[in-house]
Amino acid sequence: MTHQDFEEIRETPPVPTDPAADFEDLPIQCIDCAQDFIWTAGEQAFFRDKQLQNPPKRCKECKKAKNRRLEAIEIAKITGKRQKIEVRAECARCSVVTTVPFYPCQGRPVYCRDCFSSMGSGAASANSIS
Ligand SMILES: [Zn+2]
Ligand SMILES: [Zn+2]
Known part of the structure; x- marks a missing residue:
């Protein structure tokens, strides 16, 4: 008759819950x-x-x-x-990459200085670079 000296019922030790494990x-x-x-x-x-x-x-x-x-x-x-910030943006008209002193809203065209001034004070006054 073999005597089993082992702990037969061994509770599985609680696995330390590492939240990152998943x-x-x-x-x-x-x-x-x-x-x-x-x-x-x-x-x-x-x-x-x-x-x-x-x-x-x-x-x-x-x-x-x-x-x-x-x-x-x-x-x-x-x-x-107005803080001095420079945001790189592509001119909506001539595609030149320019920096503008504001953060352009999405879907709102940005123009470089040249295009902006060549368009005059007309339609695009919303983005005035002053
Ligand atoms: Zn990044
Ligand atoms: Zn331009």
Whole structure:
């Protein structure tokens, strides 16, 4: 008769719940610079815990840049002064890449200085670069 000296009933030790265990690092393409960045498992777990709705769309650098733009807009609202910001945008008319001192709204055309002044003070006064 063999004596079994082993613990036969061994409770499975509780697996330490790592909230990130369900996730894998996920590459996402940044909508601003088109570079892939890694949405880490940890960030995804955080995202789920907070029940956030929108996965990140920008890499860290572009997110920072965007925050800086938003900040500048906020400061401008508060102080009534236009902050010196430069946003790269493509002219809707001649496709030249220009910088504009404001953050263009989506779907709103941006014109370079030349096109803007050649159009005169007519239709496109909405985007006046003053
Ligand atoms: Zn980016
Ligand atoms: Zn132009």
